[in-house]
Amino acid sequence: MTRLIYVRHGESNTTVARSIGGPRTCSGLSALGVQQSQRLRDRWATAPEFAPDAFITSHYPRARQTAAIVAEAFGGIEVLVDEGFGEHDPGPDCDGMKFAEFVERYGTDAWSEDPFGVSFPGGETLAEFQFRVGRTVRRTIEANAGRTVVVSCHGGVIDAAFRQALRMPPTGSFTINTLNTSITELVLQPSNKWTLRRYGDVAHLAGLPTSTNLD
Numbered sequence: 496m497t498r499l500i501y502v503r504h505g506e507s508n509t510t511v512a513r514s515i516g517g518p519r520t521c522s523g524l525s526a527l528g529v530q531q532s533q534r535l536r537d538r539w540a541t542a543p544e545f546a547p548d549a550f551i552t553s554h555y556p557r558a559r560q561t562a563a564i565v566a567e568a569f570g571g572i573e574v575l576v577d578e579g580f581g582e583h584d585p586g587p588d589c590d591g592m593k594f595a596e597f598v599e600r601y602g603t604d605a606w607s608e609d610p611f612g613v614s615f616p617g618g619e620t621l622a623e624f625q626f627r628v629g630r631t632v633r634r635t636i637e638a639n640a641g642r643t644v645v646v647s648c649h650g651g652v653i654d655a656a657f658r659q660a661l662r663m664p665p666t667g668s669f670t671i672n673t674l675n676t677s678i679t680e681l682v683l684q685p686s687n688k689w690t691l692r693r694y695g696d697v698a699h700l701a702g703l704p705t706s707t708n709l710d
Contacts, residue, residue, distance in 0.1 A: 497636050497683040498545070498643040498692075501653045502565060505531040506675045507557040511707045515597060516557070517590030517618075518581060523556040527707050531676040531700060532564040538699040539568035547572060548642035551635065553580040553649060561676065562647035574647075579631030582649035586618030610665045625665055628655040636683055653679050660689035676700065 505528030509516025516522075524532065550572050552562035558581075562574045584590075589597060601614060610622040619627070635644060650673040658665060660681050673679065673695060680692040 496685070497640055499632070499635070499656070499681050499683075500545070500547070500643065500645045501656065501679040501681070502535065502561065502645060502647050503650050503653060503673050503675055503677050503679075504553075504555070504557040504561040504647060505529060505564075506707060509557075509591075513594050515585050515589055515592050515594065516555075516582075517585045518555055519587060520591035521555045521557055523560045525707050527704065528557065528561070528675060529564070530703060532561045534699040534703065535676045535678075536565045536568045539565070543568075545643050547645045549639055549644045550574045550647075551577050551580065551644060552647040553582065553652070554578045555581055555649070558647045558649065565645075565647065565676075577631060577635070579627055579634070580646055580648040580652055583615075583621075583624045583651045584619045585615040588617045589615045590618075621665065624651065625655045625659070628652050629659050632656055632659070656681065657691075657694070661691065671695075674700075674705070 505524045507516055507528060508522045508525050509520065511525045514520070547569055550562065550566050550569065552558050552574055554576050559574075559576065566572055566574050601616070610625070611620050613620060635646075653673045654671055657663075657671065657679065663669070671694070674697050676697065676699070678696040679694045682690045682692055684690060
């Protein structure tokens, strides 16, 4: 069996700023995001659930910062960077744009209606993004057959991996809300079929606010 344990990054500064945080403008974790990551580190350090053979992170600062904190639970494990696990790239024109401005200019419908539609001018289509994630997952499992791999990444990446593993359509049918530092575990069986062991496990966040309150 090959286990992929996905961890969504902690709350980001771009989320707090209500802006689109692509690879050009991501500035890492908010203070709450750091706390969330520390909670997960402490959970796994205090009550180990597995011993990872590899630890991979997206190249986005928020994912790398999360990985650096969480990996402390596993001693000196090396954290490898794989850009294939990066969040959807909105392109240079939309990266850093406030959400309100983006919705005013472009709306929000194209993303869910047509995977090949250009909802972020100059950025990836949903189809391109999901293909990239699928190809990265395949490369990862081929390089780590029979091993346990932790991946620090993004909500969109986990959504794409989840849909592909369960052979669900790329859009529609259901929505999932992957919380910050939640754990999603998928296991590849010898029959080349995935088993979803858990989704959205955030037991370590008990007592913390769900988001930074700026009101």
